[in-house]
Amino acid sequence: MPDFKNRVLSFFLVGIMLVFILLALIVGGLVHYTVKEKRLQSYQSELQLVSLAAVNKDTGLLEKQLGRAEKDLGGKLLYLSPKGKVLAQSKSEKEAVPDQPLNGLDEYKGSSLVSTKDMDRLVYTLPVKNQTSGSLEGYVQLVIPEKTANSTERSIWLAMSLGFLISLVIILFVSIRVLNRIVKPVEEATSTAKELARGNFKARTYEYKGDVGELNFSLNVLARNLEKMTKSYESQQDRLKTLIENMGSGLILIDSDGYITIVNRAFKEIFKEYTDSWTGHLFHEVFPYKEIKEIVEDTFIMETNIRKQVVLPIHIERKNFDVYSAPVLNSLGKLRGIVLVFHDITELKKLEQMRKDFVANVSHELKTPVTSLKGFAETLLDGADGNPEIRRKFLTIMWNESDRLQHLIQDLLDLSKVEQGFSLNLQKVSLSTIVEEVIVMLETKAQEKEITIKYSAEGNTMIEGDSPRLKQVFINLINNSLNYTPKGGRITIRLKESSEKVTFSVSDTGIGIQKEEVSRIFERFYRVDKARSRNSGGTGLGLAIVKHLVEAHRGRIHVKSKPGEGSTFTLVFKKNLMIEFTNY
Structure with a gap:
């Protein structure tokens, strides 16, 4: 960057010097011509005044005029006869004048000032004529050293040179300051840009004021954006890496040339020693299973998703996998590779x-x-x-x-039906209406056991649900409370609406459930009190059915119980189910 600064400064100075030289030539010529003209006019005016005194034959006035003119002009003044004889002259001894200053005065026939040069002297001659007759009466001459005559022009040239020099120094100083103001931000911007190119996105440059700082400001904005994008990219990479490494299914990524680029931790744990050196190798050379090779080949050929269940021998075991193969396409639809996901469904099987x-x-x-x-x-x-x-x-x-x-x-x-899948007939139903119907159905049984049922409902209890399935849920829960509540007990049923959900709860004063048994009561054929359940006609499947039906309605079920004090079952249903139920 110093070379750049020097080049710019040199180019700038050469341009200024050329402009100054051209300006000096033009101004010098103009000054020379103007000064010469002014000098001739001044000489002619003075000599004309002397000539007037000579025409009037006033010797005293003539000598006075000659002395004044000499003082003003700085040269020797003479009054000559038509033949060239000196009739009068100034009294100064500055310049010696020969007895015959000039020969050939016959040449001065006109009435204007004539200039000649005699060695290092300049001679200016003006004819003196009678104003009445017009006859020649003599000449007035100014004899002045050339150096004295040109002193004024030299002074002007000296002043101009000094002025040009001062102007050049000022312009040079200003130019350097301006160039520094312009070039320094560029130098710093270039240095910062180099740091950004090296990957140092924390690099910043000083932001100057005015237009010269726009580049630096824009560069800092670019640096901040690059740093933000880099951090975002690194964060996304970390999240993606964490997701890939910690997902429960095995994943393997193959590029468009068939080379393995990513193998996640779950995949390595599934296939163990087979995967230690797979990265960077061709898939068909290292993967030992023919079925998977065929899936990969079909994905490369058809560029479509493929899903297949396979059984693979892993050491001494045979494991079931749900293999999902999908092509990885870029924005133009060109194949960049494929991704294979291995879901271990051995336990599900x-x-x-x-x-x-x-x-x-x-x-x-x-x-x-x-x-x-x-x-x-x-x-x-x-x-x-x-x-x-x-x-x-x-x-x-x-x-x-x-x-x-x-x-x-x-x-x-x-x-069996709820486990294998069924379709819910969703419609607007009133839970309070369903619960009231169930209470009527079980009221006889409650009266036989002398159990008091207390029921209350708050708010609008309308939800989207399957009325027969919900009725089956409430029958099982309330019937269980009747079965496990001793004679003379009490059952409390509540329905309550909130902003987005409806809560149903049934509490009893029955035998209660041990803490360690709460998590098992929804298992098939599990009974808290087997003898009591059998005697009351229970099958041990009611709560398992309840759990499946509540989950089918995207609801939640909670249980609170203390042995000897009773139990409370709470169901929470959403008012509006935004999910489309196809199979559950």
Whole structure:
């Protein structure tokens, strides 16, 4: 940057010097011509005054005029006859004048001043003529050293030179200041730009005032924006890296040439030693599974998403994976690579198998009571119906067993349905209306156990929901409270509206639930008091069904309970469900 400054300063000074030289030539010529003209006019005026005294033949006046003119002009003045004889002269001894100052006076025929040069002297001659007759009466001459005659012009030249020099110094000083003011911000801006180019986005330059500082101001704005963008990019990279490394599924990124660029932690944990040196290698050379290679090839060829479930042998295990392969496209739609995501669904497969086994086992267990029913019926048909007491006993047992089996089968069907998925028929429903209907249904049972039901509703309890499913939820919860509340107890049911939700709660004075059992009460066939549940006709599936139905309505369920003091079940429903229910 100093070279740049010197070049600019040199160019600027050369330009100024050229302008000054051109200006000096023009002004010098003009001054020379003007001074010469003024000098001739001055000489002619003085000589004309002397000539007037000579024409009037006034010797005293002539000598006085000659002396005054000599003093004013600084040269020797002479009055000559027409033949060239000196008739009068100034009394100064400054300049010696020969007896015959000039020859050839016949040349001065005109009436204007004539200038000649004699060695280092200048001679100015003016003819003196009679104003009446016009005849020549003599000459008035000024003999002046050339140095004296040009002294005025030299003084002007000296003053001009001094003025030009002072002007040049001032302009040079101002130019350097101006250049510093202009070049220094550019130098600092250039230095800052170099730092930014090196990646130092914290670099800043001083912001000068005025127009010269616009570049520095803009550069600082650029630096701040670059720093902000860099921090944002680094933050996004960190978040993306954290997300990729900590996601529960294995992820592998392959570029457009087939090279592996990213392998996340979950992927390494799944495949263990196979992934230590995969990064930077071709996918088909290091990945050992043919099924995955085919998925990658199909994604490269078709450039579309592919999803497939595969079973891969990992060491001594066989694991189930839901493999999702998607192309990575740029803004122009050009393939930049593909991303593979491995969801380990081994546990889900096991759970699915357990569910299937569970249903099969339950169905198998149903054979025993059905066989018992069949045996009692055969006994009655074989003649036992003749004894009224035995017949009534057998029929009562058969009725209770068939009723319990019917409830069990119905609950199993409901639970299986909600687990496998079903569609909710969403519409505006009033929870208070549904709860009141359920209370009417269970009022007889409550009266038999002498249980008091207290019900209250606050606000508008309209929500979007499936009325039959919600009715099933409330029946199970209130019926459970009746089953687990001893004779003479109390059940409190509340409905309350808030800004965006409706809350339902049912509290009882029953046996309560142990703290460690609260988390298990929504499991299938789990009973807090198995003997009491069986005696009351419970199947152990009611709360599991309630949980699934509440979650299907995007609601929440909370439980508070103390052994011996009772339990409170609270359901929270949103008024408006913005999610489109397709399958649950």
